[in-house]
Amino acid sequence: MPPVSPDDLSMPSTPTRQWVVLAGLALGVTVTNGFARFAYGLMLPAMKSEMGWNYAQAGWLNTANAIGYIAGAILTMLLIRHISPARLFAFGLITTTIALLATGLNAALWWQTLWRILAGIFGAMSFSTAGALAAGLFQGDPRRNALAIAILFGSGGGLGIVLTGATLPLMLDRFGPASWPMGWILIGIASLSFLPLGLWAALQMRPPAQSQTKATPLPLRRILPEMAGYAGFGLGYIVYLTFLSAWMTEQAAGAGFIALVWVILGLSICVSPLVWRPVLMRFNSGLPLALILSGIAIGSALPVVLPSGSALLISAVVFGLSVFMAPGAVTNFTRQNLPPESWASAISLFTVVFAVAQTLGPYGAGLVGDLFNNIGISLLAAAGLLLAGAILALLQKPL
Structure with missing residues (x-):
């Protein structure tokens, strides 16, 4: 998605407040990246065993998620000229959370495919705008600005993998492969708990309409x-x-x-x-x-x-x-x-x-x-x- 210049973003006034905003944005990345894209790898053995899938069918669900990601990235590129990154981030975060909860409600492959695609679409909208919002933090301090963007993607996504890695394998071992729907419900509940800070953080950044500067042809x-x-x-x-x-x-x-x-x-x-x-x-x-x-x-x-x-x-x-x-x-x-x-x-x-x-x-x-x-x-x-x-x-x- 086209990046937004930090100069185009109004930002919170104090450094402490900016770090709190960054924490909220990073939790959004935890949901859209760590949970929506990568938790499936932890759930896959149980789902494959329980539904009798082969590897191609199991791999298909992450391919479906990636197809949704393409659609979401393209949709974001079109919408961001008319809708602020903050609103797209918030909308994507809410709808990704709904998609994660819905994934645990039905075992049918068509249902799983539908919600993996939608998680990809909505997750891409939130994930690709998170960087634009973080770029508006620490405008007068290039080192802190670069660190904030690195923390956003590294720590946000990494946190999701730490949380799911620490809980899902043990839960599936304790309750058996048939408990995989519970895993998605728990991930959805965790995402719900991250929503307030994530949405608050997005609303602190109020970018105006994007400039339509004409780009030179790429080499x-x-x-x-x-x-x-x-x-x-x-x-x-x-x-x-x-x-x-x-x-x-x-x-x-x-x-x-x-x-x-x-x-x-x-x-x-x-x-x-x-x-x-x-x-x-x-x-x-x-x-x-x-x-x-x-x-x-x-x-x-x-x-x-x-x-x-x-x-x-x-x-x-x-x-x-x-x-x-x-x-x-x-x-x-x-x-x-x-x-x-x-x-x-x-x-x-x-x-x-x-x-x-x-x-x-x-x-x-x-x-x-x-x-x-x-x-x-x-x-x-x-x-x-x-x-x-x-x-x-x-x-x-x-x-």
Whole structure:
């Protein structure tokens, strides 16, 4: 979605109030990213077992969510010219919460597909406007402004994975696979509890109508390696988050260990902005994206190449430290290499490339898992795609 200039946003007056606003926006990201997009990976083994799905059917539900995300991203691009980011964020947050609650009400595949798509549409509206709102914080302090945006995406999404990872595997183990609807209801209730602060935070930011500055044409051929690398990210990263729990369950991992791995994964995501910030600030080529994709690839392959408890824990750390930084690398590349009037169109283009690739990943990985009767092969295939994306990103030179 086209970013909004921080200068176009009225912001809360005191630093303390701005940090509270950031906390509310981050809780919104917890709902739309940590819960709506990634909690399904924890629920998948129980749902697959209870409904007798194959891997392709199980992967389809995350593909359905990604299809909704594409529609939501495009819809947001159209609506944001007429409706403020604050209202879109609030609407998306409320409707995503409703979608999460509804997911636990019916086991039929068509019902699950419907609400996964709607969670993608509504979640994209809220998630893609959250950054625009956070950009209006700490306008006179570039360091704090950058930190606020990093915290928004890293800690917001990471918190959702920590909370679901710490509770869902243990709940499913205690009450059995048939209790998966209860898991979605609990996630919906948690989302309801985050609504007041999230909605309040959005209402503190009151942007006027967006400026219609005409962007210069993008140098598409010169940024092709970066786009190809980002497509590799979309194809590969989602496989790990969709099928990790299913693979661990097949390896007879206990519920407590599955919960531990996901909590470590979420905590690593939370601290990842601090790890990668020096790299993102120093290089304006495709190198940061290539390094990040290599980290995600290593994290994806480790559990299969070295099937042990320690390797899984290391995998969660490496993957978590890298996965949410790929969008930061692309945003950083855009801001360092293109004029400000082109940032909106460039980031929108990268978003579409990512969203389309992300749509293909889960279903394709499920087909591979069914073909070999081993979802571990899909994790290795995802690692291969991520490494291919890293090699392509390395070809990207500063403009």
